[in-house]
């Protein structure tokens with residue numbers, strides 16, 4: 001009888017004190033692994049909100065496919081630019097032209113894939129900046145490294161695997177944050193401009209490989225309300 005009472009008391013102790021403590025610590029652990037999309041609202045995203053830019057003299061299906069939820073975009077260094085008189089390098093890009101913004105806190109999310117060999121290419125950009133710049137942020141790939149423009153290496157090797165990309169642009173604060181695989185990786189300053197939009201795909205840069213490809217799935221545009 002005494003033993004039973006002692007057991008009841010220890011169970012009581014476990015449930016009264018130990019269990020809430022365990023629950024508290026697991027909540028704490030969850031809170032520490034903050035998802036970059038927390039506090040953001042996902043906006044509708046379908047073909048009404050984007051447009052495929054590709055070499056002007058080719059039909060879109062020569063440089064872009066959308067199969068099983070995967071956008072595949074490719075381009076060759078010898079391809080033409082997006083319009084006849086454009087001085088820009090070749091590209092095949094998803095231009096999210098349905099969500100141009102000039103204020104607020106916006107976020108791009110997508111899962112990217114870059115095959116081994118693709119190099120010297122911009123795979124994601126926040127378009128719009130004060131001249132002489134055209135973009136506020138570029139994520140590029142050089143020899144397998146994911147970089148901020150041609151400067152900072154964000155991830156040393158991204159070839160042949162899916163990686164999650166979250167880019168947050170706070171226009172008023174003139175700040176951008178990059179999360180790779182959910183981990184805060186890089187912060188950059190804004191570069192001015194009064195109309196921005198997100199793009200992803202392949203936009204060739206100096207030192208480009210002959211063939212360039214990136215794939216994207218789960219693309220989302222989100223906004224802090």
Ligand SMILES: *[C@@H]1O[C@H](CO)[C@@H](O)[C@H](O)[C@H]1NC(C)=O
Nearest residue numbers: 043044045046047048049098
């Ligand atoms: C895209 O989504 C918008 C908003 O939900 C809707 O009005 C529009 O009809 C959709 N367009 C297509 C092509 O699905």
Ligand SMILES: *[C@@H]1O[C@H](CO)[C@@H](O)[C@H](O)[C@H]1NC(C)=O
Nearest residue numbers: 097098099100127128195197
């Ligand atoms: C968004 O801006 C681009 C230029 O940066 C423009 O070409 C496009 O038409 C704009 N989209 C909308 C819906 O206004």
Ligand SMILES: *[C@@H]1O[C@H](CO)[C@@H](O)[C@H](O)[C@H]1NC(C)=O
Nearest residue numbers: 115116117144157158159160
């Ligand atoms: C990419 O391909 C080259 C040539 O086949 C190979 O040497 C290299 O190890 C590959 N890199 C990765 C990260 O798979």
Ligand SMILES: *[C@@H]1O[C@H](CO)[C@@H](O)[C@H](O)[C@H]1NC(C)=O
Nearest residue numbers: 119120141142143144150207
């Ligand atoms: C990439 O690798 C090639 C061949 O090894 C080299 O010539 C080039 O300088 C490298 N580019 C960068 C940006 O590291």
